[in-house]
Amino acid sequence: MKREYDLIVFDWDGTLMDSEAKIVRCMTNAALDAGIPDPGAPAIRHIIGLGLAEAIGALFPDVDDARRDIIVGRYREHFVHLDDTATDLFPGVSEGLDALKRSGYLLAVATGKARRGL
Numbered sequence: 101m102k103r104e105y106d107l108i109v110f111d112w113d114g115t116l117m118d119s120e121a122k123i124v125r126c127m128t129n130a131a132l133d134a135g136i137p138d139p140g141a142p143a144i145r146h147i148i149g150l151g152l153a154e155a156i157g158a159l160f161p162d163v164d165d166a167r168r169d170i171i172v173g174r175y176r177e178h179f180v181h182l183d184d185t186a187t188d189l190f191p192g193v194s195e196g197l198d199a200l201k202r203s204g205y206l207l208a209v210a211t212g213k214a215r216r217g218l
Contacts, residue, residue: 108200112211113148116197119187123148126183127159130174134167136160151212152176180216 113119124144131138139159147155156171163171201207 106204107206107208109208109210111149112209112213116189116193116209117187118190120145120148122179122183122185122187125185126175126178127155129178129183130171131160133174133178134170136163136167136171149212154212 110116113123124141127144128138128141143159147158150158152172152175153168156168156175160168160171197207
């Protein structure tokens with residue numbers, strides 16, 4: 101029997117990877133580095149999945165573009181270099197992906213993250 105689909109595309113944050121706590125920490129620290137009040141964990145969790153520029157626009161709508169650029173830079177610095185907290189795949193993800201691959205599916209990730217952040 102022929103499969104209907106050969107390609108399966110997954111979201112990354114919150115689907116394959118349990119990265120919520122790291123995202124919240126890095127965004128909080130980026131805001132504080134830029135001299136902006138912490139928007140709070142619930143607000144930050146709400147923007148997970150958006151592209152970084154869109155997320156920062158949603159979190160800090162009254163902040164000027166120059167300050168938003170600072171937040172973007174500081175977030176990237178925290179996420180890629182300063183916050184070394186391990187982020188793990190959700191339980192069973194690795195085994196599930198391996199099983200899909202062995203079954204002949206092409207697997208891909210769709211994310212707003214840059215390749216470096218991924």
